[in-house]
Amino acid sequence: MDEAVVIAKGLGKSFGGYRAVEGIDLTIPKGAIFGVLGPNGAGKTTTLRMLLGVIDPDSGERRLLGSDRPRSVAARVGYLPEERGLYPGMSARDAIAFMGALRGLPWKEGRERADERLATLGLAHATGEKIRKLSKGMAQMVQVVGALVHDPELIVLDEPFSGLDPVNQGRLENLILAQRDRGATIILSTHVMGHAQRLCDGLAIIAGGQCRFRGTVDEARAMLPLGVRYRPRLTGDMASLAAMLPDGAEQRDGEWHFNLPDDGVEPLLTALVAGHHGVEGLSIERPGLHEAFVRIVGQSRDERHGETRT
């Protein structure tokens, strides 16, 4: 069996007296799209930087592509850092070729790939433009293409969707899926659950510097009970309607939302119909990753309540 592309055990890092990351364990198999999710300040970027060897952990160990010296395998890695930046005077084509050259790709090959890959993304018009003339989102797409131009085995994208319009977000999702299809492993950090739900084979949710969940999207969603959305046909006496619904039921936009009762929805429906509230709409749904994320992160906030940063 192939060794996992990334193995981290007990990674931790302090800045001054502040423990930004503590005890992160990760195993990311070859060919996976792996999401590192978490709210602002959770420790995502710090974790990615430790995995890549941009900074060293002060506790724990990591192996990247079989090496415990991540920088020694940098040519096999593509990295989009959180801080974006390209030379403004370069054309998009040359900026991409330059990033490839830094990772060992011959200049001519880099320029050819730049043209070809921007065209595949529907961005052929950008290739001869100077970076300073591109919009922020377009420059970011160029930087993503540059990070991948040498066909790395491992791709690490820190918040790759931030600042992109919906069309470019869709292009980037397709690009990430195409990279997995060619056999690359992708790690991406985000706090936008929609992207993670569509793309990720596995994920870690980090909050307060610690890993709060590791598993698949479906496993995260299965942590919450099924949800019911109920729209009454006749609203009538709201107090009597609300009294029939399970504890915690909330009304939003004319619909009631609550957890599926243990005995199912049938006894409740019978009571609602008998109580002259009727049923105009009813659905039973698995909660999304968004709800699971809010629950997991909320719990970790409650646990850390009262801690202060020194």
Ligand SMILES: Nc1ncnc2c1ncn2[C@@H]1O[C@H](COP(=O)(O)OP(=O)(O)OP(=O)(O)O)[C@@H](O)[C@H]1O
């Ligand atoms: N070089 C540094 N010096 C001091 N504190 C730092 C440094 N880098 C990160 N931190 C702190 O460590 C914590 C984690 O930061 P990090 O950037 O890893 O979070 P993040 O999850 O990537 O957040 P965001 O989603 O906002 O980018 C934060 O409290 C941050 O202020």
